[in-house]
Amino acid sequence: MRITRAKRVIIPLAGVAAVALALTGCTGDAPASSTGTSAAGCEDYADYGTFTGSPTVNIYGTIVDVEADQLNQSWADFEKCTGITIKYEGSQEFETQINVRAQGGNPPDLAIFPQPGLLAKMVDGGYIKAPAKSVEDNVDKNWSADWKKYGTVDGTFYAAPLMASVKGYIWYSPAFFKDNGYTIPTTLDELTSLTAKIAADGKVKPWCAGFSSGEASGWPGTDWIEDTVLRQSGTQVYDDWTTNKVKFTDPQITKAFDYVGSILKNPAYVNGGFGDVTSINSTTFQDAGLPILQDQCAMMHQASFYEAQWPEGTTVSPDGDVYGFLMPPAKAGDPQAVTGGGEMVGAFKTSDEITAVQTYLSSALWANNRVSIGGVISANKGLDPNNAKSPLAVDSIKILQDPNTTFRFDASDLMPAAVGSNSFWKGIVNWINGDDTQTVTTFIQSTWPQ
Numbered sequence: 001m002r003i004t005r006a007k008r009v010i011i012p013l014a015g016v017a018a019v020a021l022a023l024t025g026c027t028g029d030a031p032a033s034s035t036g037t038s039a040a041g042c043e044d045y046a047d048y049g050t051f052t053g054s055p056t057v058n059i060y061g062t063i064v065d066v067e068a069d070q071l072n073q074s075w076a077d078f079e080k081c082t083g084i085t086i087k088y089e090g091s092q093e094f095e096t097q098i099n100v101r102a103q104g105g106n107p108p109d110l111a112i113f114p115q116p117g118l119l120a121k122m123v124d125g126g127y128i129k130a131p132a133k134s135v136e137d138n139v140d141k142n143w144s145a146d147w148k149k150y151g152t153v154d155g156t157f158y159a160a161p162l163m164a165s166v167k168g169y170i171w172y173s174p175a176f177f178k179d180n181g182y183t184i185p186t187t188l189d190e191l192t193s194l195t196a197k198i199a200a201d202g203k204v205k206p207w208c209a210g211f212s213s214g215e216a217s218g219w220p221g222t223d224w225i226e227d228t229v230l231r232q233s234g235t236q237v238y239d240d241w242t243t244n245k246v247k248f249t250d251p252q253i254t255k256a257f258d259y260v261g262s263i264l265k266n267p268a269y270v271n272g273g274f275g276d277v278t279s280i281n282s283t284t285f286q287d288a289g290l291p292i293l294q295d296q297c298a299m300m301h302q303a304s305f306y307e308a309q310w311p312e313g314t315t316v317s318p319d320g321d322v323y324g325f326l327m328p329p330a331k332a333g334d335p336q337a338v339t340g341g342g343e344m345v346g347a348f349k350t351s352d353e354i355t356a357v358q359t360y361l362s363s364a365l366w367a368n369n370r371v372s373i374g375g376v377i378s379a380n381k382g383l384d385p386n387n388a389k390s391p392l393a394v395d396s397i398k399i400l401q402d403p404n405t406t407f408r409f410d411a412s413d414l415m416p417a418a419v420g421s422n423s424f425w426k427g428i429v430n431w432i433n434g435d436d437t438q439t440v441t442t443f444i445q446s447t448w449p450q
Helices: 014-025 041-047 063-075 078-081 094-103 116-124 134-144 144-150 174-180 188-201 221-241 251-264 290-294 304-309 352-361 364-373 391-401 416-432 437-446
Strands: 056-061 085-090 112-113 158-167 168-171 206-208 297-301 323-326 337-347 406-409
Touching: 041 078, 041 352, 056 094, 056 352, 063 078, 063 085, 063 364, 078 085, 094 112, 094 116, 112 116, 112 352, 116 337, 116 416, 134 144, 134 158, 134 352, 134 364, 144 304, 144 337, 144 406, 158 304, 158 352, 158 391, 168 174, 168 304, 174 416, 188 206, 188 221, 188 251, 206 251, 221 251, 221 297, 221 337, 221 416, 251 364, 251 416, 251 437, 290 297, 290 406, 304 391, 323 391, 337 352, 352 364, 416 437
Parallel strands: 056 085, 056 112, 206 297, 337 406
Antiparallel strands: 112 337, 158 337, 168 297, 168 323
């Protein structure tokens, strides 16, 4: 279980300098190899060290199914070269179970937090360990100050960003749009007009949607609301909403609910391929977009990571089977602002092998390895956009890396967990089931911690 540390005193001076440079530039104080050399094919992993006894690092997160398989693939070479075994467990009940496990004294070594608010709750409970310097060095080098902030609680850095997503994409079939003369809308009003036109044409329902996601059901709906708030009311209102300066019952927020409701709660507009309005709650977000491939619905709102959900062989490109355009601004000429999400990797325990894994996951090397597999993107500035597997992923990476992009993290993920990963999700489910906007926003606001 213990790392075999280098006997650096016997390494020639030139070799010591080379190793020191590599540690400073790549992994900070990451554990070093016992020999200063590496096996063939393991050169990229030399700075993480070689471990004896096959130590295991447990990681817990929300990533499941195909994306979990891809996650395991992303660190296979790291495991082979370092001797560390990474055991990943994905669960759609993560938001609940991470609390149970932490309070019960059975936390994982590392957890992949999809919400900064939930991470902050774990930090406040005294469960999260500050990472090694090598992790923070990687974040300072590879991420913007805003992204580092999402893993920082009360001024102390705790968790490095992992993957990222650009939210607010509207997936569609380019061929279906072309065959029917539909064009990409440039404003929210044009999106409304397009929706009405598709419904009037009567060939398909304009939209398909699915909010089911286990105990996290409802989050796809909160994404809709957040994108709309940012576009209708701007960044200041959006930021103030995440800190409760602007209430859920504020007209600027209820306006967004009503706009989204004009689409999703209209039986003439949803739910292509699935059923009536309430079928949105019984349809998984993974399945929600699939009717687009059968021309059973025209559009589906979902983030860039939905690319991983399309069946194998689906071409994602402007002239392929499916593609996505960003939800348009409220008015023509308004700046294009985007919401997005991501994960932060926090440690419940400390050890050399945990440090090595956490350092690797914060590196540009891991970002390039994972994105090359497909289906995800990252805001890591060391990521080569050309490693992405589709034009949409390339565009999404460029959006995240563009210093002129107005980017806001998913609002519900920034809110306290009692709201962001609880009442907001439940409120959206009730809203789709028939509750009105005033009832739902009043309920969510009542749960904000005092």
